[in-house]
Amino acid sequence: MNLQVFVMGFFQPGNSSNYYIGMWYKQVSPQTVVWVANRKKRVSDIFSSELRISDGNLVLFNESKIPIWSTDLNSTGSSASVRAVLHDSGNVVLNDESNSSEPSWQNFDHPAHTWLPDVKISYNKITKKQQRLTLWKNSENPAPGLFSLELDISDNSYILLWNMSRRYWTSGSWNGRTFSKPRFCP
Template sequence: MAAEMFRAVPCFSCSLLFLLVLFASLIVQHCSGGDTISWSQSLNGNQTIVSKEGHFELGFFSPGNSKNFYIGIWYKKVSPQTVIWVANREVPISNAASSELKITENGNLALLDHKKAIAWSSKSVLHQANSTEAVILDTGNLILRDSLNSSSIIWQSFDHPTDTWVPGGWLGMNKITGEYQSLTPWKNSEDPAPGPFIDTIDPSGLNQFLLMWNGTEVYWRSGVWNGYSFSETPGMNRDPDYITNFTDDHEKRVITQATSFKDVYIRNMMDTSGQNKQWLWTIETQAWMVVWSQPAACDVYSVCGAFGICDLNSKTLCSCPLGFKPVSAREWDLNDWNSGCTRKTNLPCSNDNSTVAETEGFLEMYITRLPPGSQPLTGLTAEECKQACLKSCYCTALLLWQRMLNMECGSPKH
């Protein structure tokens, strides 16, 4: 009898143990609150991980009124939400609740959408999955490392910045891999996809940084590093609590920044306007302040797009000339002016498409300059310049201004 009872008890206990193990396995499938995503864990919906001292948070977010979702890193203690890094900036997902961020079988960190298709991956070196973990650090760096050897970093977000870099991070070039750490702005406040501007180290080999439009037009240079600062960037390294360094060795050419400030956040970002800005947040002000920016807004190449007018005294910075309208009113509402302006009505051209109707005229504009790449026609009077444009239906814009008593006439290339 005792033997029979002894045999019956383990059967019941086994079933109970199985249920407990099953319940436990369901619990560890998702993680929230800690700083780590381990093998067999994942993030979805409103779940996040937070750095140990509570400075940075990683999870799903949806910018502005957008219905798209992204994996990002933002300041935990700052409101409104300020994102410093985005994983899937070009491949948004539509449903965060049914998507997940997890470590895959090959040891990569990946974002799977609701169809379990990979929307983003770290594309790191293959590693044993059950000994790989993702950790968000108090510097804002997301690292993928060997859980058995925490000093063995497999991949890190600081090697792949988006529009922002923070103290502890770096910008420049890895000489071994040939990879560049550059900044590209969000397209607008609701779309983190890359905009047309870039902040990058000079690919020619000079130890300076360039701001470029469309990868072709350089509109600002930091000046070459002189051992203490960049020659064309005034005010650097004046504060002993915030130091910028530049390293050029056999492995890399990078700029780094370090700060000893407490209760202060500093970030450098490539703004959607094409400016490089440095922002400061303090616990006293509870707000971001711009402490440095280059270049002046209207010195950014094509910041207002084709036929747009940049005016520092305007509330919206960019506007369209009389007879023109924004190509995309929605984008302009989000301060994304890159699409520029277009005519409200087409030019009435002659049948042979060679001349413009005599009823067309010209709008006189002041304090205006032709954009780079224009084709100037010198030595013409104002009337001769007008007639030259009227004779061609392909002359879509004309700017006139007086310089040193010589009239110049030209048509922008875009």
């Protein structure tokens, strides 16, 4: 059953004249954006910009046809067999139809600023990549702002960081049932 909970497309944050590719709730007003692809690079003209599958990746080309955001997969699949699907959960999944058992890429592995159900804020020991939620710079600019939430792998706590480096708050260690001592950090 397809409930069409989310919409994905170009949007303008606040009173900005810039455009971004994002995802928002279909039936929530005002528009509530929950994920942004090109947070660091804006688009000025949506009529000559394009989001498409190229070389097995989902790629955003700006008005000059320069790629400004991509899923950055080392894909060997042809673009003809790759599909992007927006699920009702808010997960955008890129699949190679010739091998669709596992997604090639999904935005749930690349959260932006909103913690949706089924998104895991974690640390990948193989790739050494930290997943984090990062606030917008301001209401008109979705570029990464000053506060972020991530997992501290040393004690399985969540930490709120200021400027990606200074601890601002911690949930305390996870003991399997609860977090030990949530507190603000000095």
